[in-house]
Amino acid sequence: MKCPKCRSERGFIERRPNGDATCWECYYIGKPEGFYRKTNFDVIVENPEVLAEGMVSNNNGMWEFRWHNIAVIRMKSREVAVAMAIEYLKQEV
Numbered sequence: 001m002k003c004p005k006c007r008s009e010r011g012f013i014e015r016r017p018n019g020d021a022t023c024w025e026c027y028y029i030g031k032p033e034g035f036y037r038k039t040n041f042d043v044i045v046e047n048p049e050v051l052a053e054g055m056v057s058n059n060n061g062m063w064e065f066r067w068h069n070i071a072v073i074r075m076k077s078r079e080v081a082v083a084m085a086i087e088y089l090k091q092e093v
């Protein structure tokens with residue numbers, strides 16, 4: 001069970017009588033079902049393929065994968081840029 005606001009998995013307090021749950025960490029209050037919901041963050045970083053596909057964008061005719069305003073990858077072909085971005089994300093540091 002994950003808090004949809006702070007993503008904490010530490011737990012929640014169930015309140016009576018309305019059944020709402022409160023996050024231990026950030027005190028977010030919501031329906032218990034809401035604590036299972038995916039956030040945009042969960043969708044964006046689901047795996048390197050999804051992240052690379054979504055982050056590669058065209059800048060002055062070149063396909064770039066940017067991080068902190070630095071073009072880590074810059075290619076003429078979108079497919080190549082995405083493939084290289086996936087490899088980059090999987091690289092050990």
Ligand SMILES: [Zn+2]
Pocket residue numbers: 003004005006007008023024025026027028
């Ligand atoms: Zn929370």
